[in-house]
Amino acid sequence: xxxxxxxxxxxxPLRASFGPAAALAALVVTVLGIRYxxxxxxxxxxxxxxxxxxxxxxxWRQLAVATDFxxxxxxxxxxxxxxxxxxxxxxxxxxxxxxxxxxxxxxxxTTLLKPLVGRTINGGHLSYPSGHTAFATALVLAVAxxxxxxxGLGKAAGPxxxxxxxxxxxxxxxxxxxxxxxxxxxxxxxxxxxxxxVTPATARLIDLAADRRAGRPVPSGRPARR
Numbered sequence: 031x032x033x034x035x036x037x038x039x040x041x042x043p044l045r046a047s048f049g050p051a052a053a054l055a056a057l058v059v060t061v062l063g064i065r066y067x068x069x070x071x072x073x074x075x076x077x078x079x080x081x082x083x084x085x086x087x088x089x090w091r092q093l094a095v096a097t098d099f100x101x102x103x104x105x106x107x108x109x110x111x112x113x114x115x116x117x118x119x120x121x122x123x124x125x126x127x128x129x130x131x132x133x134x135x136x137x138x139x140t141t142l143l144k145p146l147v148g149r150t151i152n153g154g155h156l157s158y159p160s161g162h163t164a165f166a167t168a169l170v171l172a173v174a175x176x177x178x179x180x181x182g183l184g185k186a187a188g189p190x191x192x193x194x195x196x197x198x199x200x201x202x203x204x205x206x207x208x209x210x211x212x213x214x215x216x217x218x219x220x221x222x223x224x225x226x227x228v229t230p231a232t233a234r235l236i237d238l239a240a241d242r243r244a245g246r247p248v249p250s251g252r253p254a255r256r
Contacts, residue, residue, distance in 0.1 A: 038241075039124050039233040041179040047189035048175075048230040055226035059159060062220050063147045066158055070150045072214045083209040090209065097206035101162030106133075109169060117173075124236055125176040129169065132232045136168035136225040137161050143224070151214060159220030160213045163204045167225035170199030175233055196226065 117126035144156035178188040204218030
C-alpha cells in the first residue's frame with residue numbers, strides 16, 4: 031500500500047530554474063576560490079566597497095552587529111528553531127528537514143572550503159567563502175522554495191520570488207559582514223553562491239527520499255501494474 035507524498039520542495043518550474051542556477055553558482059564559487067587562493071587582502075574595487083561600508087554611522091553599525099549575531103551559533107540556532115517550529119505548525123515537514131539539513135550543509139561546505147582556498151583577513155582568519163552569508167541564504171531558500179510551490183506560482187513568478195528572497199537574505203548578511211570588517215565582498219558573494227549551489231540540491235534529495243518512503247505515484251500516461 032502506498033501513501034500520498036507531501037508536496038515537493040522543488041516543483042518542476044523550480045527544478046528547471048534552480049538546477050542550472052545551482053551549477054552556475056558552484057562554478058562561481060570555484061572560480062573565485064581559485065582567484066583569491068592564498069590572498070590576504072582585498073581587490074581594488076573591494077577596498078572601495080569595504081571602505082564605504084565600514085564608514086557607516088552608529089545606527090547602521092548597530093544593525094550590522096545585530097544581523098551578524100543571527101549568523102553566530104546562538105542566533106543561528108534561534109532562527110533555525112523558529113523556522114522549524116513554523117514549518118511543523120503548518121505541516122511543511124520537508125521544509126523543516128531542509129531548514130536543518132540545507133543550512134547545515136551550506137555552512138559545512140564553507141567550513142571545508144576555507145582551508146582549501148586559504149584566503150585570510152584580520153591577521154590570518156580564514157575568510158572565503160562567508161559562512162554567515164551562506165547560512166542566511168540557505169535559511170531563506172529553505173522557506174522560500176516550499177512557499178513558492180505551495181502558492182502554485184507560475185514558471186516565472188515562482189523562481190523570481192525564491193531568487194529575490196535569497197538575494198535579499200544573502201545581501202543583508204553579506205553587507206553586515208563587510209561593514210564589520212569580517213569579510214571581503216567576494217567572500218560574501220562566495221557564501222551566497224555556496225548556499226545557492228547546495229540548498230536546491232539538498233531539497234531535491236529530500237524530495238526523492240521522501241517520495242520513495244511514501245511510495246511515489248505512477249507518472250501520468252504509464253499504466254499501473256496490477
